[in-house]
Amino acid sequence: MDWQKWHDSYDAPESPLALRLRRVQERIRLALDDCPPGPVSVVSLCAGQGRDLLGVLPGHPRRHDVRARLVELDPHNVAVAADAARSAGLHRVEVVAADAASLGQYDGMTPADVVLVCGVFGNIVDADIERTIDACRQLCRTGGRVIWTRHRKAPDRVPSICEWFEERGFEREWVTGREHVQAVGVHRFGGRPVPLRPDGHVFDFVGYDRLRETRSDGSAV
Structure with missing residues (x-):
């Protein structure tokens, strides 16, 4: 997958x-509007070009x-x-060329007010989706928000993703309806943050093209 060309779809306004x-x-915007006065911390997993x-x-x-801190592996997208x-002039925005699945990349930034997990869940197997959601308890402060995305193509994992967040102390704040192929969700953390484990690794980025060919349990589609 050419992740540089993949971003070209953003330039087609109705895509x-x-x-x-x-x-x-x-x-x-809404999450930043609602953050309390003072410093605001944001981390982005698999940030791409940070658009x-x-x-x-x-x-x-x-x-x-x-x-x-935006963490992205592709060097062109990092640049x-x-x-x-x-x-x-955003001198407090750091872009790091690294594996976003390694929790040590977020050391010093957590617990964050806003955690962006966009373009991730559609590219990893189900077990890693759940593991990543569990790790959000290390990344997100009490009252902070996780903003995430996942396509609704079969099998539609959006209901499961919502359940996995809610089982871990996140409250569903907003999720797009089923009419939207590309779902966006917001979950707000009501629990207490778990200390960050810098040695943690929470997913392997498989890619949606390969996931189309193989189910999450390894069986053929």
Whole structure:
């Protein structure tokens, strides 16, 4: 998968990914609006080119309060995100070229006010989705929000994802309806954060193209 070209779909205004991006950005704005006064911490897993946060922060009144770390493995996408942050004068946005599944990449940033898990759940097996949701208890502060995405193509895992969050002390705040192929959800953490385990590794990024060919349990589709 060419993850650089994958981002080109965002430039087609009515594409499912472009519509998803606008919904994610809207939820980021609302989350930042609702953060208490003072410093705001944001972490983004598999951040890509950072279009979600970097499409909101330059014009947001809380921009100077936000410290963010975007973790992305693809070096080209890292360079694009870093250049966008630098061009916007967002000097407190750090873009890290690393494996987003390694919890040590978020050391010093947690528990965060906003955790972005966008473009992740559709590219990993079910067991790793659940493991990642469990790890959000290490990443998110009490009252903080996880903003996540997942397509609704069969098998539709959105209901299960909601259940897995809610079993772990997250409250469902908002989820797009079934009419949207690219679902966006927001869950707010009502529990107490679990100390970060820097040695933790929570998923293997398989890629949706390979997941189409193989079920999460290893059997053929």
